[in-house]
Amino acid sequence: MSQQHSGPGLILFRIFLCLGGLFIVFTGLDFSLGGIMTMGWQTSGAFLAVTDADAFAAQDNHVRFIGGVWLAVGLLLLLGAVCPRPMKPVLYACFFAIFVGGLARLSAADMDILFGPEVLGSLALELIGMPLVAYWLSRLKLD
Numbered sequence: 001m002s003q004q005h006s007g008p009g010l011i012l013f014r015i016f017l018c019l020g021g022l023f024i025v026f027t028g029l030d031f032s033l034g035g036i037m038t039m040g041w042q043t044s045g046a047f048l049a050v051t052d053a054d055a056f057a058a059q060d061n062h063v064r065f066i067g068g069v070w071l072a073v074g075l076l077l078l079l080g081a082v083c084p085r086p087m088k089p090v091l092y093a094c095f096f097a098i099f100v101g102g103l104a105r106l107s108a109a110d111m112d113i114l115f116g117p118e119v120l121g122s123l124a125l126e127l128i129g130m131p132l133v134a135y136w137l138s139r140l141k142l143d
Contacts, residue, residue: 010084010140016133017081017091024074031067035060073097085142092137095130102126 030041036048036059050056073094080087080094102123105114113119 009136010142013136013140014081014084017077017084021074021077021081024077025071026074028067028069028071028074032064032071033067035067036063084137084140088137088142092134095134095137098126099130102130 027042030038033039034041036056037046076087076090076094080091084091102125105119105123105126108114114123
């Protein structure tokens with residue numbers, strides 16, 4: 001199978017990176033600015049009660065860091081949409097990191113959550129979509 005030359009395949013790939021990057025930036029900001037409780041952009045209402053304020057504050061700070069890392073992944077995807085050729089190795093690293101994140105979800109071992117409507121779409125994108133997107137990138141001719 002030959003590589004796709006610049007044209008429709010590359011344009012679609014760039015659109016995919018833009019849309020995915022924007023979504024990841026959105027969710028990254030939700031967690032980096034809002035911590036465990038988030039800014040509420042993805043959920044409504046309270047979903048947890050704090051029983052240990054000090055432990056919560058420490059874990060909340062860690063979640064803000066993880067949200068910032070996720071935000072950076074989104075920004076890297078956006079940069080990859082603008083200049084895919086020099087960002088190709090970084091894009092592979094981002095796709096791999098997202099795949100590993102999907103594998104980490106499996107450690108919860110709660111099948112009702114994993115295969116429920118709130119998680120299943122994300123899990124499929126992470127475990128199936130990311131290898132396919134990496135393959136797509138490998139087929140693009142970026143010269």
